[in-house]
Amino acid sequence: MKLNVLPTILCFFFVCFLQGQELDSLAIKDSIKKYSYTAGISFDEYRYKESLEAATAGITFAEKINDIYSLCILHNDLGLSYESISELDKSKTNYFKSLKYAKEVANDILICRVYNNIGNIYSEGFKNTDSAIYYYEESLKISSKLKDTAEILTPILNIGWTYVDLNKFDEAYPYLIDSERMINTVHGDTSAKVQVSFLLGRYHMHTEDFKLASNYFDKSIVYAKKEKLLSELTEIYKSYAELAEKQGEPANAYARLQQHVKYKDSLYNKTKIRELQNAQIKFEVEEIRKNFELVEAEKKDQEIIIKQSQQISYVLMIAGFILILLLINMFKNYKFRNRALAKLRLKNSELRTAKEEAEQQANLKSQFFSTVSHELRTPLYGVVGLTSLLSEDFPNLKGNENFKSLKFSSKYLLSLINNVLQINKIESKSVKLERIPFNIRNLVNEVVNSFGFAINQNENNVHKKIDEQIPEILLGDSVRLSQILMNLIGNAIKFTESGNIWIQLDLVKIEDSKHTIKFTIKDDGLGIPEEKQVAVFDKFVQLRPIEKNYQGTGLGLPIVKRLLELFNSDITLESKKNEGATFRFSIIFEESKELLEQVVLTSNNMIDSHEKHILVVDDNKINRVVTKRILMSKGYQCDVAEDGFQALEKVKNNSYNLILMDINMPKINGIETTKQIRTLQIETPIIALTAVEEDQIKDQIYDAGMNDFIIKPYDIEEFHQIILKNLYVNLI
Numbered sequence: 001m002k003l004n005v006l007p008t009i010l011c012f013f014f015v016c017f018l019q020g021q022e023l024d025s026l027a028i029k030d031s032i033k034k035y036s037y038t039a040g041i042s043f044d045e046y047r048y049k050e051s052l053e054a055a056t057a058g059i060t061f062a063e064k065i066n067d068i069y070s071l072c073i074l075h076n077d078l079g080l081s082y083e084s085i086s087e088l089d090k091s092k093t094n095y096f097k098s099l100k101y102a103k104e105v106a107n108d109i110l111i112c113r114v115y116n117n118i119g120n121i122y123s124e125g126f127k128n129t130d131s132a133i134y135y136y137e138e139s140l141k142i143s144s145k146l147k148d149t150a151e152i153l154t155p156i157l158n159i160g161w162t163y164v165d166l167n168k169f170d171e172a173y174p175y176l177i178d179s180e181r182m183i184n185t186v187h188g189d190t191s192a193k194v195q196v197s198f199l200l201g202r203y204h205m206h207t208e209d210f211k212l213a214s215n216y217f218d219k220s221i222v223y224a225k226k227e228k229l230l231s232e233l234t235e236i237y238k239s240y241a242e243l244a245e246k247q248g249e250p251a252n253a254y255a256r257l258q259q260h261v262k263y264k265d266s267l268y269n270k271t272k273i274r275e276l277q278n279a280q281i282k283f284e285v286e287e288i289r290k291n292f293e294l295v296e297a298e299k300k301d302q303e304i305i306i307k308q309s310q311q312i313s314y315v316l317m318i319a320g321f322i323l324i325l326l327l328i329n330m331f332k333n334y335k336f337r338n339r340a341l342a343k344l345r346l347k348n349s350e351l352r353t354a355k356e357e358a359e360q361q362a363n364l365k366s367q368f369f370s371t372v373s374h375e376l377r378t379p380l381y382g383v384v385g386l387t388s389l390l391s392e393d394f395p396n397l398k399g400n401e402n403f404k405s406l407k408f409s410s411k412y413l414l415s416l417i418n419n420v421l422q423i424n425k426i427e428s429k430s431v432k433l434e435r436i437p438f439n440i441r442n443l444v445n446e447v448v449n450s451f452g453f454a455i456n457q458n459e460n461n462v463h464k465k466i467d468e469q470i471p472e473i474l475l476g477d478s479v480r481l482s483q484i485l486m487n488l489i490g491n492a493i494k495f496t497e498s499g500n501i502w503i504q505l506d507l508v509k510i511e512d513s514k515h516t517i518k519f520t521i522k523d524d525g526l527g528i529p530e531e532k533q534v535a536v537f538d539k540f541v542q543l544r545p546i547e548k549n550y551q552g553t554g555l556g557l558p559i560v561k562r563l564l565e566l567f568n569s570d571i572t573l574e575s576k577k578n579e580g581a582t583f584r585f586s587i588i589f590e591e592s593k594e595l596l597e598q599v600v601l602t603s604n605n606m607i608d609s610h611e612k613h614i615l616v617v618d619d620n621k622i623n624r625v626v627t628k629r630i631l632m633s634k635g636y637q638c639d640v641a642e643d644g645f646q647a648l649e650k651v652k653n654n655s656y657n658l659i660l661m662d663i664n665m666p667k668i669n670g671i672e673t674t675k676q677i678r679t680l681q682i683e684t685p686i687i688a689l690t691a692v693e694e695d696q697i698k699d700q701i702y703d704a705g706m707n708d709f710i711i712k713p714y715d716i717e718e719f720h721q722i723i724l725k726n727l728y729v730n731l732i
Helices: 002-044 048-064 068-084 088-105 108-125 129-146 149-165 169-185 190-206 210-227 230-246 250-393 395-399 401-427 440-449 452-457 478-494 556-566 596-606 621-632 644-653 670-679 694-704 716-731
Strands: 436-439 461-466 473-476 500-511 514-523 571-575 581-591 613-617 637-641 658-662 686-690 708-711
Touching: 002 048, 002 068, 048 068, 068 088, 068 108, 088 108, 108 129, 108 149, 129 149, 149 169, 149 190, 169 190, 190 210, 190 230, 210 230, 230 250, 436 440, 440 461, 440 478, 440 500, 452 478, 478 500, 478 514, 478 556, 478 581, 556 571, 613 621, 613 644, 621 637, 621 716, 637 644, 644 658, 644 670, 658 670, 658 716, 670 686, 670 694, 686 694, 686 716, 694 708, 708 716
Parallel strands: 461 500, 613 637, 613 658, 658 686, 686 708
Antiparallel strands: 436 473, 473 581, 500 514, 514 581, 571 581
């Protein structure tokens, strides 16, 4: 409960502070009103000194509370007073300050009046009539918007007078007529009537309408005498005398000149007195200003000292309370931190255990897939290899439907296993794209030919169209591209019966050596319903029409989508039920200058296979038989070894041009066998024969000293090309 005292004390000090501030503000506002009133009255009574003093003092107080409206009025009063004592620069400075404040409070009447005063100082003081007319017109724009006749009259009359003084009577006349109309209908200011009548008299004298000019001069004299306007009477009689002279009335001209001289003398005496007063005022004002500045400086210093003392007291008091709060808060935070650290240590321990378990599970999963890969692919290698050998040994089997089914089933099973392993590799982010040269046209043909049995079985027609501008040899990952095309073309064939499949490659962009190729795989088969077009890219999702059971794992399209992401690409699908499906994607390949296939072809022509002796090392009897038969079918001489120890004995006692080495063997595996062969300084090319995934074994293969690898089961043509390539490299 004691902690509640602190907010109460703080509130008490805060309320006291606000009350003090409010009282100070009211006192300052009263001072501003008093000084503003004094400045105005003093100016009207020609007591410019008092007006300057009052306006300056008022400005000081107005600045304390940022009273913008009062600052505008007081700076305008200062401008008027300084203009009256011919301090034109000071007058101009204060007028522009007043204008700035008037715009801040958005008071159009104040803006209008200040613009008019600025025009006056430019016209009468600086003799800059262009600037004067500009500011009069600005005043007129605002007063016209306000529709205030009194405010409109002043700038109109001033513009007309300025044009008359410039002898631009035609420009002046519209303003003079408007002024006369306003005075007669609304505004009855006698001083304005004097000015308008005098200016219209000058205008009609210029147009030689002497009678009308005389009438206006008479009117202006009557009004001016009534108000005792000596300056205006001096100017009127001067112009009136000029009129009499133009009328050929020298006696009247002389009499009017005498009146002009009379009023001029009176005005001169009055002006002299005013100038002496102004000079005295200027001196006194300067002295007052200096004294005022000294007083203000001392006052400010005192105020600063008082404020600083108050602030220091407040700061020390508040700092003491804040320090107490901080100590309490630090104690609470200390206890909270200890509890949080204990929980965090427990969570970290749990997370560490979970991480270790997850890593263990991931390793087990990886080992499982590696084992499954080897154990499934090894017998499949025998099945696929034996079917290929049977087709070569017994050509008549190629037309046998049972044999075709056997061959297709073995390839289908291999594709199924590859898909399961491939999706696992992609999800573990262990797939990386290769950059090797390949023939794009051969790749497409090989993919299509691999589906020969399925195409014939479903009675489909395949149409291939490859843009002629696409280079023959490209640089990229042909294996991943083959997997993409195999899945898309395989689906098109599977879901189309007695129909058509279109495979189209178009070159859409060339930038330097990079070629963007758009692939389109289209069919007119079952199609994909719109509601399933997103789901088909999810794992294990299959379309299973009721009337027919289509085989598959539902991994083909997910693999395609994820492989395309490796190419920084995406796939689009357009399809309607029973109207076929169209898949499109684009991949950027570089044009390759390395004609790898020509090298292989050249090496094939240069090498006499009958002279080449190859050692096959494999612990599986069927695999040894298959590999040996495939090699002998091309004329190679072959030796076989069941394990690594036999292989070591044979390489010590015989000379081989090439060694095909299985990896997973009992007693001593292929990696260790290769290392021991290399220690014997034998440089014979060694090719790994493995059913393990490439990314799991590749680094070990090359580190052991092997030259290349072949993944089982393999394509026979690809097998022979790798053999030829390594024989050719060894030859040169």
